[in-house]
Amino acid sequence: MKPICLLVLPRTDQHPAHWWRLADDQLQHGQLLAGQQLPPGPDNEHVVLALSGEQVLVRWLDIPAHSPAQARTAGASALADDLLAPPESLHAAAQRDGTHWQLMLCTPQVLEDALARARAHGVSPAQVIPDSLLLAVTADSADGVLAEHQGLWLWRSQQQAMTAEPALIQRCLTQTPANVLPLAAQLDLQRLPESNLLQGRFAPGQQPVPLAGRRLGIAVAALVLALPLAIAAHGAGLRWQASQIQQQSLALARQHPGIGADNPEPVASVHALAAQREQRQRQWSLLRSGLQGVQASPDVALEQLQLGDGRLILELQPATATALAQLHTQLHQQGLAIQSSADPATSTTLIITAQELP
Numbered sequence: 001m002k003p004i005c006l007l008v009l010p011r012t013d014q015h016p017a018h019w020w021r022l023a024d025d026q027l028q029h030g031q032l033l034a035g036q037q038l039p040p041g042p043d044n045e046h047v048v049l050a051l052s053g054e055q056v057l058v059r060w061l062d063i064p065a066h067s068p069a070q071a072r073t074a075g076a077s078a079l080a081d082d083l084l085a086p087p088e089s090l091h092a093a094a095q096r097d098g099t100h101w102q103l104m105l106c107t108p109q110v111l112e113d114a115l116a117r118a119r120a121h122g123v124s125p126a127q128v129i130p131d132s133l134l135l136a137v138t139a140d141s142a143d144g145v146l147a148e149h150q151g152l153w154l155w156r157s158q159q160q161a162m163t164a165e166p167a168l169i170q171r172c173l174t175q176t177p178a179n180v181l182p183l184a185a186q187l188d189l190q191r192l193p194e195s196n197l198l199q200g201r202f203a204p205g206q207q208p209v210p211l212a213g214r215r216l217g218i219a220v221a222a223l224v225l226a227l228p229l230a231i232a233a234h235g236a237g238l239r240w241q242a243s244q245i246q247q248q249s250l251a252l253a254r255q256h257p258g259i260g261a262d263n264p265e266p267v268a269s270v271h272a273l274a275a276q277r278e279q280r281q282r283q284w285s286l287l288r289s290g291l292q293g294v295q296a297s298p299d300v301a302l303e304q305l306q307l308g309d310g311r312l313i314l315e316l317q318p319a320t321a322t323a324l325a326q327l328h329t330q331l332h333q334q335g336l337a338i339q340s341s342a343d344p345a346t347s348t349t350l351i352i353t354a355q356e357l358p
Helices: 068-078 108-120 166-170 218-235 242-253 266-295 321-333
Strands: 004-008 017-023 026-032 046-051 057-061 091-097 100-106 127-130 145-149 152-157 160-164 302-308 311-316 337-340 349-353
Touching: 046 108, 057 068, 057 160, 068 091, 068 100, 068 266, 068 302, 091 108, 100 108, 108 127, 152 166, 160 166, 266 302, 266 311, 266 321, 266 349, 321 337, 321 349
Parallel strands: 004 046, 046 127
Antiparallel strands: 004 017, 017 026, 057 100, 091 100, 145 152, 152 160, 302 311, 311 349, 337 349
């Protein structure tokens, strides 16, 4: 088995980072204060970095995507109504998990800060995950698996994963546990997930490009997570104290650059953000319908897609005229209007809109 090294970052440098190394059936564990270097390990070890799950939203979605890139686009659009921040301002990563896609969302600054802190410890990770995914989940427990780490609780169930204050996690559970074991007692380095935040512009070999909206800081990141957390809890039938979450969200919203604490017309700003969310929802519906049409056409393979300005552009692999005609039929049945870049019988570039056909 390939040697594995796991570095778990604290949410702030006031706490030490913890590391575990499994090599030659020997398990090592240690702590690192800010600026301290990780002891060198084998040259071929797989290095995993875990950052605080407080700053990463993890959701499982049933979306018609055929690749991580498609799942990132579709998943972020699907969650647009749950997010105050525009999906395009967030970093997304996706991993197939059974019949669903696991989607992870965070602000780019969160990931960049985590990588910078890892480099300060002499670590260049090949894989980055939220610490809530470190727990190996089983189907035996209805409430999933709990762990405590540096004052926070990590919670992982079949399709839930989060890190938060104990009082918040307790509201998700059907009963309060008698005791919660520390993370170190439940780690299994041989069962770490395949999930990886190093996708898209953070993938190995890619040069990070600053995104618009970088002013989203930790406070707004918390708001991004708080709203879907409340919605997910209600959807699961859990008894949340929604008013408290609402108050926290509103307080954080005043720090959002789109609203501002001194905004003379915050209601108008909220309506403007709502209009933007509606537009993103329309784009998500367009994307979903387009992918469903492709999925229902087995003789057509999708090469790549682009979504924006109210239209979906599909780039297809070469296909027969019959297969393309079948795809056109499927897309029309989805209520979509189709424009080909050339001869409809041979063109593999389709421009699709949601305009109703006459």
